Amino acid sequence: MPRPPGHGPGYEVKRQEIIDLAADLFARKGYAATSITELGDAADLAKGALYYYIGSKENLLVEIQSRVLTPLLSAARRIQALDEHPVLKLRLLSETLLELILRRTDHIWVYEHDYRHLTGDNLTRLLRQRKQFEKIVRSLLTDAMDCGAFRRMDPRLTMLQFLNLHNHTYQWVRPSGPWDARFLSREYCATLFAGFRTADYDVSGLEDELGAFRERYQDWTAMVPAAHA
Amino acid sequence: MPRPPGHGPGYEVKRQEIIDLAADLFARKGYAATSITELGDAADLAKGALYYYIGSKENLLVEIQSRVLTPLLSAARRIQALDEHPVLKLRLLSETLLELILRRTDHIWVYEHDYRHLTGDNLTRLLRQRKQFEKIVRSLLTDAMDCGAFRRMDPRLTMLQFLNLHNHTYQWVRPSGPWDARFLSREYCATLFAGFRTADYDVSGLEDELGAFRERYQDWTAMVPAAHA
Amino acid sequence: MPRPPGHGPGYEVKRQEIIDLAADLFARKGYAATSITELGDAADLAKGALYYYIGSKENLLVEIQSRVLTPLLSAARRIQALDEHPVLKLRLLSETLLELILRRTDHIWVYEHDYRHLTGDNLTRLLRQRKQFEKIVRSLLTDAMDCGAFRRMDPRLTMLQFLNLHNHTYQWVRPSGPWDARFLSREYCATLFAGFRTADYDVSGLEDELGAFRERYQDWTAMVPAAHA
Amino acid sequence: MPRPPGHGPGYEVKRQEIIDLAADLFARKGYAATSITELGDAADLAKGALYYYIGSKENLLVEIQSRVLTPLLSAARRIQALDEHPVLKLRLLSETLLELILRRTDHIWVYEHDYRHLTGDNLTRLLRQRKQFEKIVRSLLTDAMDCGAFRRMDPRLTMLQFLNLHNHTYQWVRPSGPWDARFLSREYCATLFAGFRTADYDVSGLEDELGAFRERYQDWTAMVPAAHA
DNA sequence: AATGAATGAGCATTCATTCAT
């Protein structure tokens, strides 16, 4: 979404590269402690040229947040719209979320830490989108309660447990580590769903159902890759 | 641990008050984005006087980290040393951890976000202490596996699940909110232990055992209150 | 009017000296084209120390405008309150205005040129005060019409002629030049009042009346010298 | 006076349009506070293209000053060369000057405020031309004194009064306001000439003489319209 | 004729810290 009019063909490409660099720096040093000069050094670009691409420092933060929330929200909506069992949908959402966390750990780091440096409308919009995502998670969990799979629990606390377990992963995960998104999702969901389920609901078939689902919808991915990624 | 020598009786008291203010500011705005001037305003102290108490900005960060890790580590060690069932000990640790998170949410916020601004020995020491805490959690979990209560799982991943679920709580919890540490601990442990347990192990008696434990050791608390708190 | 609390005894003195320097620089180069670095050089003060005194660049502009308008408005009000003939009052106001223009030519230069760089409330307040001054001039002129000394003319245009002739003086006047405020006022008023008077009103006695007034109120000055001047 | 060689037919037209835009911007925001980027936005031209037309920012200032001084000087010379009564010539010059001020208020604003940002020869040339104009005004005034119409007064101060009254008009005048150049000139000259005249000289016939002059030289205008206007 | 991209110096302002008093 380029702002100033009249940019050449390479503009957007370079712009995205700069945002990549910014995400890496912000993740490692924190948004407030990263200077535009450092970013210029990393991009090998004088400050003037840098600003030609970025507009402002906060703008970079907006873009990074957007790179997290846009695919996350659209994936959540696609999953919610599926005609599948709620618990399977939660399993799909879990894996999608972990994919994002593993693939874009630096972005998640910024997303979790530095959203408070957004101001005005940028902050308002972000908080609204976060709430929307949480609402979808909560509705999937209440669906699972309504169909008898999960116990009656406080929907908000159940959602928070789900998100606590997933979101905090960014703090220690390494993409080069031993565990991938599929594995972590299976483990996390095994834990959560064992705790959430009713005595009547048998969770042991879930992974098979997931396999069958993948069979049916080959190459299904919840997350639509962003243009630049 | 006051550094400069030769201080009067009120020195340490005022020093701790300043750290309180710093924790609040750092939690709300981030360490890097909080200026010493702001802290001076909050403390109603000129900058010269402020430095008389704090030594340096990083020093404040060290103190805040220490206020989290010192009671946490000592509590974890006291729990580990108890002659009780490993699962009960995990339940006690969970509640202790959540007590700290709820009572000192601002400190936890700084602890989770800004430890990366520590430098040199301060950082090394912090990371060492964090590892020690994680090691204790891991050993309690392997104890629970060894005694047949929990399934054989990767000890590190099990610990990370335990900590993910607990630690991320600082992001949304409000001390004035509807849930206290005891309630959250019961819920979290219900979820985790249902997922971790073997088919043979019955988790339903845990809360009663906890009650009995508290009966035996009246007024037992894992966490030794810090001098200033 | 010092803003931040807790300043030493020399603070205000130095502050006023810096505003003096700023007025000189702004007058010679223009507000927008004068950099804070230049001011720091002139004041022999590092930028940090400079800001300790000035708060912001715009603040300097506010102070300079205030140094013009505060004495001007109070002088105009004191003159308006006199129980004298309106034409004599105009003659007194003329001389007072020219005294200010001659004594503080640099301030007037900034006042005339750079008020547009004020923003928000600062601008609003300035424009309000300017209007108040103009209103006093206009009322003195209509008083002179009402008592038959001046022809019936458009009050606003008459005021604008009065102010055009006086205010533009800053553009060419030199304090070291051949003419002082008293002389210029006599000349300007001779021109204006000859043009404004009715056939019946004889303007030739005015300077004698002024002498008599000065005899009566010895050491009378319309302008109360500012504390720092 | 286009500088770079080899330009197409539309070059000069567009160049003049850009100077128009610049005059408007400089008048409203001040020369130093107006950026070339803003001008580019206003002209809907990228910066490269802009520089193709303008050469440099200072060049624009030169052109604007020239647009004021060139017609003003030539008008003053044409008036001076007329075989008419000096007071009538002053009346003609007054109206011409006010016509320029009213028609090109933005240019006058820049002319009065920002000439000091000219450097080197540009500044020298401007000051020389200003002096030339002032000399013509002064000589018309001494002519009026020599023929007995005006009292003997300091020629320079008389000229400065004449110019003060006229020039300061730019500060408040609106082309859409109630007064046109002819009216303002009549009022200003009524004021000035009543103050300047000898007891023997009757100023009341001046406007009739002006009418007769206009009758004789139909469509006479002192100001030759600039090519682009 | 016109553009998009780049530069490097400069801008106003804030920073953590020091220190004589």
Add this chain to the structure above:
DNA sequence: GATGAATGAATGCTCATTCAT
């Protein structure tokens, strides 16, 4: 114990200008 005053480097950002295409 505490202050007011000072520093100098760094902050995010804008500037007039250039130039290959």
